[in-house]
Amino acid sequence: xxxxxxxxxxxxxxxxxxxxxxxxWVDNEAGVLARVVGLFSxxxxxxxxxxxxxxxxxxxxxxxxxxxxxxxQVVNQIKLQLRKLVPVxxxxxxxxxxxxxxFKEMALFKIVGPNNKLEGALKACKKYNPVLLDKTKKxxxxxxxxxxxxxxxxxxxxxxxxxxxxxxxxxxxMTRGADIFK
Amino acid sequence: MSKLYSGAEIVFKCMxxxxxxxxxxxxxxxxxxxxxxxxxxKSIKHVLVRHEQGAGHAAExxxxxxxxxxxxxxxxxxxxxxxVTALTDAYMDSIPLVCISGQVPTHLIGTDAFQECDxxxxxxxxxxxxxxxxxxxxxxxxxxKAFEVATxxxxxxxxxxxPKDIQxxxxxxxxxxxxxxxxxxSHNHFxxxxxxxxxxxxxxxxxPIFYTGGGVINSGPKASExxxxxVYATGFPITSTLQGLGSFPGxxxxxxxxxxxxxxxxxxxxxxxxxxxxxxxxxxxxxxTGKIDxxxxxxxxVHIDIDPSSINKNVKVDLAIVGxxxxxxxxxxxxxxxxxxxxxxxxxxxxxxxxxKIQKWRSVRSLDYIGSEETIKPQYAIERLYELTKDKDxxxxxxxxxxxxxxxxxxxxxxxxxxxxxxxxxxMGYGLPAAVxxxxxxxxxxxxxxxxxxxxxxxxxxxxxxxxxxxxxxIFILNNQYMGMVRQWQELLHDKNYSESYTAALPDFVxxxxxxxxxxxxxxxxxxxxxKIIEMLNTDRPVIFDxxxxxxxxxxxxxxxxxxxxxxxxxxxDQENKKIxxxxxxxx
Numbered sequence: 001x002x003x004x005x006x007x008x009x010x011x012x013x014x015x016x017x018x019x020x021x022x023x024x025w026v027d028n029e030a031g032v033l034a035r036v037v038g039l040f041s042x043x044x045x046x047x048x049x050x051x052x053x054x055x056x057x058x059x060x061x062x063x064x065x066x067x068x069x070x071x072x073q074v075v076n077q078i079k080l081q082l083r084k085l086v087p088v089x090x091x092x093x094x095x096x097x098x099x100x101x102x103f104k105e106m107a108l109f110k111i112v113g114p115n116n117k118l119e120g121a122l123k124a125c126k127k128y129n130p131v132l133l134d135k136t137k138k139x140x141x142x143x144x145x146x147x148x149x150x151x152x153x154x155x156x157x158x159x160x161x162x163x164x165x166x167x168x169x170x171x172x173x174m175t176r177g178a179d180i181f182k
Numbered sequence: 183m184s185k186l187y188s189g190a191e192i193v194f195k196c197m198x199x200x201x202x203x204x205x206x207x208x209x210x211x212x213x214x215x216x217x218x219x220x221x222x223x224k225s226i227k228h229v230l231v232r233h234e235q236g237a238g239h240a241a242e243x244x245x246x247x248x249x250x251x252x253x254x255x256x257x258x259x260x261x262x263x264x265x266v267t268a269l270t271d272a273y274m275d276s277i278p279l280v281c282i283s284g285q286v287p288t289h290l291i292g293t294d295a296f297q298e299c300d301x302x303x304x305x306x307x308x309x310x311x312x313x314x315x316x317x318x319x320x321x322x323x324x325x326x327k328a329f330e331v332a333t334x335x336x337x338x339x340x341x342x343x344x345p346k347d348i349q350x351x352x353x354x355x356x357x358x359x360x361x362x363x364x365x366x367x368s369h370n371h372f373x374x375x376x377x378x379x380x381x382x383x384x385x386x387x388x389x390p391i392f393y394t395g396g397g398v399i400n401s402g403p404k405a406s407e408x409x410x411x412x413v414y415a416t417g418f419p420i421t422s423t424l425q426g427l428g429s430f431p432g433x434x435x436x437x438x439x440x441x442x443x444x445x446x447x448x449x450x451x452x453x454x455x456x457x458x459x460x461x462x463x464x465x466x467x468x469x470x471t472g473k474i475d476x477x478x479x480x481x482x483x484v485h486i487d488i489d490p491s492s493i494n495k496n497v498k499v500d501l502a503i504v505g506x507x508x509x510x511x512x513x514x515x516x517x518x519x520x521x522x523x524x525x526x527x528x529x530x531x532x533x534x535x536x537x538x539k540i541q542k543w544r545s546v547r548s549l550d551y552i553g554s555e556e557t558i559k560p561q562y563a564i565e566r567l568y569e570l571t572k573d574k575d576x577x578x579x580x581x582x583x584x585x586x587x588x589x590x591x592x593x594x595x596x597x598x599x600x601x602x603x604x605x606x607x608x609x610m611g612y613g614l615p616a617a618v619x620x621x622x623x624x625x626x627x628x629x630x631x632x633x634x635x636x637x638x639x640x641x642x643x644x645x646x647x648x649x650x651x652x653x654x655x656x657i658f659i660l661n662n663q664y665m666g667m668v669r670q671w672q673e674l675l676h677d678k679n680y681s682e683s684y685t686a687a688l689p690d691f692v693x694x695x696x697x698x699x700x701x702x703x704x705x706x707x708x709x710x711x712x713x714k715i716i717e718m719l720n721t722d723r724p725v726i727f728d729x730x731x732x733x734x735x736x737x738x739x740x741x742x743x744x745x746x747x748x749x750x751x752x753x754x755x756d757q758e759n760k761k762i763x764x765x766x767x768x769x770x
Contacts, residue, residue, distance in 0.1 A: 030314065031302060042307050073494065080491035086311040086331060 015071035019048070019096040021103060021173050022078065023181070027087040028054045028062040036064055036088075039081050045070060049105070049148070049170030061089065065172050067096075067148075092181045100176050106169045107151045108133070111140045113162030121161035125154065186352040189318045189344060190215040193282060194223040195355050196325040202226055202253050204244060204622050206237040210257025211297060212284030215349035229622055229651060232643035234261050236615035238268020239641070242277050243619030246602045247577055249402060251278040251332050252619065258284045259297030262343075263304065267609060270308040272339040274606025275425060276400055278332040279339035281309075282325075287347040288316055301343045310338035318351040326358035335369050336489040337400055369488050370505040377513050378521075379501055380460070383482055385522060385529070387458035389536045390418045393441065393470075396425030396605070397463015397487060399598045401507035405429070406598040408511035409462065415518060417526050417533060419540055421449035423464045424590055424605045432594030438540065439549070442470040443741050444587040447548035447750055448540055450739075453478050454747035455539070461485045463507045466496040467606070476746035486510050548739040548752055549591050558708050560585065560660045560731040564592040564632065567658060570715050576600070576628040579616040581637030582608045584666035584737045589632040611640030614657060618644055621653040628656070628719070635661040635688055635728075645698040648724040656718055657726045662733045663688060670736045674751075675743075695726035704728040 026032045033052060040047050048067040055063045070078065075093065082091045094101045111121045118140045122130055128144035128151075135141075144154065148171060155166050175181055187195060193216050197205070206229045209217045220228055231237040234256045241252025252272075256265050262283045272279045286295040302314045311331050313324045321344065328340045384390065392413060398405050406429040413420050413436055420430050421441040430437055439446035441453055450472075453459065459481045464470070466485075471477040474496065483499040485492070486507060493502040503510050518525055551561045564585075578593060579602040580586040586603055595601050602620060604612035613631040621629045631638070638659055648655050660666075668683040695702030701721050705714040705728070718725045738753045 030316075031306070034303070035306060038306055077491060077495055080493075084310075084489070084491055 015073070017069050017071060018075070019067065019069050020075050021094045021096060021101070021171060022066045022068060022075075022082070023092040023094070023173055024064040024066070024082055025089040025091075026062050026064060026085075027089070028060040029087055032062070032087045033064065035085055036066075036082065039078065039085070040066075040068065043077075043081075045074060045078060051170035051172050065170060067171050090181070094173060102174050102176060103147060103171050104145050104173075105148055105151055105171045106143065106145045107154070108167045109140075109142045109144070109154070109158055109163055110165040111142065111158065111162045112138055112164045117161045121158050121163070124157055124161065128154065184354050187355045188215065188219070188352050189321050189349040190219040191222075192318070192321050192353070192355055193325065193344070193349075194219055194226060196322055196329075196358075197226055197253065198223065199358055200326070200329045201250075204229060205253040205255050206231055206240045206244070206619065207255030208232075208234050208237060208257065208261060210259075210261050210284065212258035212286060212346050213255060213261075213282075213349075214284075215346065216255065216282070216284070216344075228255070229618070229647065231615065231618075231647050233641065234264035235267050235611070236618070236641055236644040236647065238265045238279070238281070239271070239609070239612050239615035240619035240622070240644070240647075241279050241281075242268060242272050242275075242612075243579060243602050243616030244623045245272075245277050245279060245619075246399075246616075247599050247620040248623040249599060250623075251280050251329060251337075254279060254281040256281065256283050257297065258286055258301065259299045261297075262301040263299060266304060266308060267607075269305055269339045269341065271604050271607040271609045271612065273308045273310070275604065276337050276396060277339065278337035280325075280328050280332050281305075281339060281341040283341060283343050284349070285314065285343045285345040288345045289347070291345065301341065305341045308339070309341050312341040312343065314343045314345075315348055316345070318348050318353045321348065321353070322356040323359075326356075329358075336397075336492075370509050371490070372503045372505045372510060372513075374513070374517070376501065376503045377510075377517050380484055380503065380514060381517055381521060383458055383484065383501065384416060384418075384460075384518075385525065387482075388532045389455060389457040389481075390416070390460065390533065391438075391452050391456040391458070392418055392420040392460050392462060393423075393453065393464055394420060394426045394429055394462045395423040395464025397507050398426055398429040399463075401463065401488075403598055405463075405506075405508040405511060408508060408515060412511055412515055412518070415515065415526060417529055418460075419452060419537070421445070421453065423467070423470055424603060426464065427590060427601045428595035428598045431596045433596065438544075440590050442467075443472070444591065444737055444739065445741075446591075447546045447739055447752065448543035450741065450747040450750060451543045452540055456481045459483045461487075461499070462511070463487060465492045468496070471497060472741045473744055473746045478747070546752065548750070550753070551735070551738075552754065554732065555708060557732045558705065558711055558729060560588050560662070560735055561592055562708060563658075563660060563705075563711060563729050563731060564588050566711055567630070567632070567715060568593045570712065570719065571628060571630070574628045574719075576630060577602070577617075577620045577624060579603065579613040579620060579629070579631045581613040581631070581633045582610045583634045583637060583668075584662075584670065584735075585632055585634040585637075585660040587667075587737045588660070593632070610634075610637035612637075614638055614641045614655075615644045615647075617655040617657070618647050618651075618653055621648070621655050622651070625653075629654075630656045630658050633657055633659045634666060635659050635663065635691070636665045636685055639689075642694070645695070645700060645724060645726070649699050653724060654722050655724050657724070658718075659691060659726065659728055660731050661688075661691070661728050662731050662735070664733060666735075667737070669734075673734075673736065691726050691728035695724075698724075698726075700724035700726065702726050702728065704730065706730045
């Protein structure tokens with residue numbers, strides 16, 4: 001059965017799906033993440049990644065960064081629904097290809113193997129600000145910060161160096177320049 | 183030092199300050215401290231229901247007929263889960279409710295304690311907002327905030343979950359703050375340019391139509407007055423959704439009747455062919471639009487709504503005006519008077535062809551049915567009920583199904599807040615408890631629940647509530663022994679396979695009425711119908727009226743699923759030509 005938002009609309013038009021990074025400033029109170037995430041799941045929208053932490057201790061404001069895909073209409077609906085939530089202060093929406101915004105994700109890689117492989121792995125990460133967080137004779141834990149697709153690529157490329165475990169965060173975003181999002 | 187109050191007392195102090203006079207509820211372990219305090223607050227009357235769903239719908243009926251928020255008090259666990267249907271119903275139809283629920287003591291939360299459930303988790307998607315109060319010092323401000331959230335902007339239900347230990351703890355009471363701004367969420371976002379744009383569109387249009395909804399009712403009686411003024415000042419035709427009935431007089435010549443799946447031929451065709459559609463407080467629901475790709479293809483669309491997320495949700499519009507209906511209408515009227523004082527005159531010519539077309543559609547008389555002298559036709563029953571009650575300023579509630587659509591088609595409403603029906607969620611069992619709530623708000627008025635025999639059995643226990651509080655509600659059952667709308671769809675879409683839609687063992691409703699200690703009346707023939715209705719109206723006690731109607735009557739006109747507005751099925755004679763095939767069958 002074709003996808004439909006309403007019982008009647010068997011829309012034949014294929015609309016373009018874009019990746020959007022939605023940033024939500026919320027009161028850091030119990031259940032607030034469930035409210036935000038529930039809006040997505042309740043409407044059948046998917047979340048690609050999620051990052052959330054308190055950013056203002058005094059005002060108890062948390063910043064939630066959500067990466068999602070959808071048609072312009074769906075993304076617009078998400079934004080408007082988010083703005084209706086009582087603990088939500090403001091909502092920003094950036095397209096992934098937006099040049100005026102910086103997106104970053106962090107990943108931790110655990111490599112297990114002989115010395116030459118460990119070194120090879122570290123070398124391969126060179127472009128992505130690698131930090132060696134832990135080192136033993138047999139293993140390394142490397143931290144990198146990069147874009148999603150770069151981390152995707154590294155997760156593949158490092159396999160040959162003995163990658164055994166990957167842990168990664170969701171994307172966080174910040175506008176370039178002196179302006180902040182109001 | 184100011185006096186210390188227990189959490190339970192604070193609940194009622196808040197209600198006093200919020201001018202609550204009635205609450206609908208059911209006691210239980212986790213709200214006992216609150217029930218203990220009830221007797222000390224004389225201005226607040228508690229209505230004891232028989233099931234928490236009934237409390238919810240009664241509060242909805244109360245809210246819709248009075249314009250004030252409905253207040254519910256239930257216990258933890260099953261008390262809270264039972265009220266979920268009513269909260270969802272209120273959420274869909276934008277009805278302000280404040281539900282106070284008890285919760286197990288804070289130290290037991292998360293231990294699977296007796297009658298524990300994650301109430302805020304369960305009700306999160308069906309409330310505007312909810313709170314679990316974990317500190318008694320937050321209780322008063324939370325309840326005041328709850329009333330504010332429920333009643334401002336697009337109204338809706340909220341829930342405050344109060345653990346039992348919080349109800350015992352003591353603190354100072356805080357009065358409501360006079361805070362206007364809700365987290366920066368103001369509700370009027372339009373400017374004069376939009377109003378000017380609207381007036382410009384109106385003056386250019388030769389085939390205009392107003393399409394109005396429940397937002398007009400929710401905006402208060404003044405909004406209905408302004409709507410009438412605007413409709414008369416423009417001479418435009420107007421149609422209404424199910425929820426909007428009553429905001430414009432149902433017997434006025436400019437009114438085309440209800441639109442949508444069971445709307446009139448003239449309303450739906452006018453929506454399809456218009457060149458300007460002005461949506462006031464409606465939401466392009468799927469029962470209204472029919473096939474969305476072919477919905478009103480040639481019109482400019484204007485959408486006036488208080489909820490920004492309603493704009494462009496289902497249908498893209500050319501002009502969006504986000505604001506309270508009352509405020510928008512009053513600005514529009516003001517500008518119209520200033521700029522186009524002779525609008526009506528200049529426009530009469532322009533829209534005369536349009537009106538001719540509408541008259542032609544009207545002459546189809548799409549609400550007609552084939553009468554009978556032997557059996558009571560359900561439409562006839564509603565018509566007679568209307569004729570015999572139209573001078574009484576009556577309040578009508580309904581259940582959900584064929585009887586609901588017949589009531590909407592054949593009962594004419596002239597005032598707002600007189601029509602209470604479950605539209606968005608379509609909750610069978612809504613009407614009886616809603617009638618209880620309406621009668622509580624309007625003790626002297628005539629309150630009728632137009633019901634079906636299947637729906638009414640879902641909440642029939644609330645008759646006991648009506649009897650206990652001497653609420654003389656009239657339950658007018660159109661009894662066809664079928665789940666009529668299910669049967670109709672099975673006839674039209676499922677090759678007459680009447681799977682499980684016949685109730686083989688119905689109670690004797692007259693005896694049932696007697697068992698509840700109210701009055702039972704039965705009408706079997708068209709001949710005796712009027713006398714029996716008059717008997718019902720003359721009874722100053724709750725009545726169950728068992729109106730035995732034609733078992734296989736269908737509700738027409740009807741837009742079959744998957745069809746646009748201009749392809750309606752009109753009635754028995756028309757059906758042969760318009761079989762529902764293919765995709766339409768799989769739609770709801």
